[in-house]
Amino acid sequence: MTPIVEAKNLKKTFGAFTAVEDVSFHIVKGECFGLLGPNGAGKTTTIRMLYGYTPLTSGALKLFGEDLEPNLRKLKYRIGVCQQENNLDPDLTVLENLQVFARYFDIPKSEARTRIDRLLEFFALNNRSKALFTDLSGGMRRRLVLARSLINNPDLLILDEPTSALDPQTRQQVWSRLLELKKEGLTILLTTHYMEEAYRLCDRLLIMDQGKVLVEGKPGELIDRYVGREVLEIDSPDQKLRDFLISQGYMFDDLGTRLMIYNHNCRELFDAIEKVFDHKNCMLRMGTLEDVFLKLTGRDLRE
Amino acid sequence: MIKALFPKISRRFLRVWQRNLTVYKKTWKVSFLPPLMEPFLFIVAFGIGLSAIVEDLTYRGIKVSYIDFIIPALLGTTIMYNAFFETSFASFVRMRYQKTFDAMMATPLNLEEIITGEIAWSATKSFIAATLMIVGVGILGLIDNLSILLVPLLALLGGFAFGATGMFFTSIVPNIETFNLPMFLFITPMFLFSGTFFPLETLPQWAQGIALALPLTHLVRLTRAATLGIYHLSLLGSLAYLLLYSLFFYPLALKKMQKRLIK
Structure with a gap:
C-alpha cells in the first residue's frame, strides 16, 4: 500500500x-x-x-x-x-x-x-x-x-x-x-x-x-527498549546507597539529589533497598514515554 | 498576457478578496461613513471657509471655483489613503497579529494569490470610498459634469497602484510603527503637493518636476479631468504612468512578500 x-x-x-x-x-x-x-x-x-x-x-x-x-x-x-x-x-x-x-x-x-x-x-x-x-x-x-x-x-x-x-x-x-x-x-x-x-x-x-x-x-x-517497564527513583540518596548500587553493578542516572534506575529488575532492587537501607525515599513506578524522552534528549533547559 | 506574467496566480485570489468583503460587510455601517462625510468636512472648511479668501482660479485656461478645484483632489487623496491604509496597516495586522496569511497558506491558496487578493481588495475599498464620496458631492449639489462617474474606475486603477505600494512597504517594515515613515515622507507630502489644493504651476520648476514623478499628481489630473470634463492628450500620459507604476510595484510587492514570509 x-x-x-x-x-x-x-x-x-x-x-x-x-x-x-x-x-x-x-x-x-x-x-x-x-x-x-x-x-x-x-x-x-x-x-x-x-x-x-x-x-x-x-x-x-x-x-x-x-x-x-x-x-x-x-x-x-x-x-x-x-x-x-x-x-x-x-x-x-x-x-x-x-x-x-x-x-x-x-x-x-x-x-x-x-x-x-x-x-x-x-x-x-x-x-x-x-x-x-x-x-x-x-x-x-x-x-x-x-x-x-x-x-x-x-x-x-x-x-x-x-x-x-x-x-x-x-x-x-x-x-x-x-x-x-x-x-x-x-x-x-x-x-x-x-x-x-x-x-x-x-x-x-x-x-x-x-x-x-x-x-x-x-x-x-x-x-521497553530505553527504560524498561519499571523505573526506580531514589530521592536524596546517601553515599552508602550509591556505593551499594555501584557494587551491585547497577547503572543509574545521577541527577544530583535524585537517582533514576532504568532497565533492571527494579522491583527486586526496590525490596532490597527498603530492607537493607530502610530507605523511605524510594519510588517504584511504571516507565513512561517521558522517561524515554528525557533520557534521549537530556534534561538541560531549552530556550 | 497576465497569465504569462504571473503564472502562479489563479482566480483563487478572489477568495481572499471575498474574505475581506465578508469582514467589511460586518463593519460597513461604520466603514462607509468617513468617505461619505469627508466631503462635507473638507468642503465646509476649504471650500466655504477658504473660498472667501481664495478667488476662482484658472485651470487649463478655464475659470474654476476653488471648491470645484479641490473636489477631484479629495477624490484622489481618498483613493490613495483607502488603498494605502488597507495594504499597509490593515494587511500588516492580518499578516503579523492575526496570522491570517498563515492560515490561508494551509489551504489551496498560495502566497501570490493572497497578496493579489489583498491588493485587489484595497482597490475595491478605494472604489467604494470614491463612489460614496461622489454621492456626498452629489448631495451637496456640486456635480458639474457627469463624467465624474468615471472616477470609480480611476479608483480601481489608482487603488491598485497605491495598494501595491502599501503592500511593498508591508513586505519590508520591521514593525507596524515603521509605517509612519512612508506616511510622513511619501503619502503626506503627496497629499499636499500633488496639485491637490493649489495648482502645480504655483510651485517652483524643480518642485513641479518632483511632483510630476509622484503617482498622486497623475491620479488627481485624471480625477480633475473627469469632474471638470476637461480632456487633453497628456491624460494618456498620466494613465500610462499609473499603469507602469502599478506594473512596477505589484511584482515587487509579490517578490518582497515571498522573501519575507516563505522561509
Whole structure:
C-alpha cells in the first residue's frame, strides 16, 4: 500500500543554521504518527515542509504517493492543518470563520453548511455558532481551529501541538475527539511535547532533537527498549546507597539529589533497598514515554 | 498576457478578496461613513471657509471655483489613503497579529494569490470610498459634469497602484510603527503637493518636476479631468504612468512578500 506520507532525508537550513537534518519517516493510512521533541527540535519546520509552507533545502517528500512540490495545489485540497496559533478571524463569528475557510477549498455553500453543522456538533460548538471569536474561551478557540482543519474532509490531518496551553479538561476532550477521528480511519500527524498525549494517540512516533531523528518506534516498544517497564527513583540518596548500587553493578542516572534506575529488575532492587537501607525515599513506578524522552534528549533547559 | 506574467496566480485570489468583503460587510455601517462625510468636512472648511479668501482660479485656461478645484483632489487623496491604509496597516495586522496569511497558506491558496487578493481588495475599498464620496458631492449639489462617474474606475486603477505600494512597504517594515515613515515622507507630502489644493504651476520648476514623478499628481489630473470634463492628450500620459507604476510595484510587492514570509 502506498504510504500517505513519505519523507526522505528532509533537510532545511536557514542561513548557517540547520533546523532539520536528514529526517526520514513514513505514515501509512489510518495511522496516527507523532513528532516529538523539545522546543527548537525542528518539529514545526518539518510539518511546515509537509504542507508546502516551507520549501525543502534538500530531500524528497511524497504525499499520497505523489511528489509534493509539482502537485502542491492538488495535494493541499486533501490535507487539513491545525497550526500552533489560533489564527482565526477575530472579526468573524464561529460560523463565518468556517464558511470563509470552506470557500478557500471551493466547497459549495450548501455543502459547506452541512459540513459545518456536523463539525460544530462534533466539537460541541453548536450553541456558539453566532459567537464572535473574541467571546470564545481558549478551549473553544482550539476546538474551532480543529473543526476548521477538517472542513475539507482531509485524508491527512496535520496537528501542530494541538493541546498546548489548554486546561486538562479541554485537553481530555480534544483527545477523545481525535481518538474518534482516528477510529474513523483518518490519518493523523501530530507534533507535541506532551508525552501523555503522544502515548495515548500515537501508533508510532519519532523523537527528534536539534533537527535530527533520535529514535522511531511504537510508544510501548520505546519504553521497553530505553527504560524498561519499571523505573526506580531514589530521592536524596546517601553515599552508602550509591556505593551499594555501584557494587551491585547497577547503572543509574545521577541527577544530583535524585537517582533514576532504568532497565533492571527494579522491583527486586526496590525490596532490597527498603530492607537493607530502610530507605523511605524510594519510588517504584511504571516507565513512561517521558522517561524515554528525557533520557534521549537530556534534561538541560531549552530556550 | 497576465497569465504569462504571473503564472502562479489563479482566480483563487478572489477568495481572499471575498474574505475581506465578508469582514467589511460586518463593519460597513461604520466603514462607509468617513468617505461619505469627508466631503462635507473638507468642503465646509476649504471650500466655504477658504473660498472667501481664495478667488476662482484658472485651470487649463478655464475659470474654476476653488471648491470645484479641490473636489477631484479629495477624490484622489481618498483613493490613495483607502488603498494605502488597507495594504499597509490593515494587511500588516492580518499578516503579523492575526496570522491570517498563515492560515490561508494551509489551504489551496498560495502566497501570490493572497497578496493579489489583498491588493485587489484595497482597490475595491478605494472604489467604494470614491463612489460614496461622489454621492456626498452629489448631495451637496456640486456635480458639474457627469463624467465624474468615471472616477470609480480611476479608483480601481489608482487603488491598485497605491495598494501595491502599501503592500511593498508591508513586505519590508520591521514593525507596524515603521509605517509612519512612508506616511510622513511619501503619502503626506503627496497629499499636499500633488496639485491637490493649489495648482502645480504655483510651485517652483524643480518642485513641479518632483511632483510630476509622484503617482498622486497623475491620479488627481485624471480625477480633475473627469469632474471638470476637461480632456487633453497628456491624460494618456498620466494613465500610462499609473499603469507602469502599478506594473512596477505589484511584482515587487509579490517578490518582497515571498522573501519575507516563505522561509
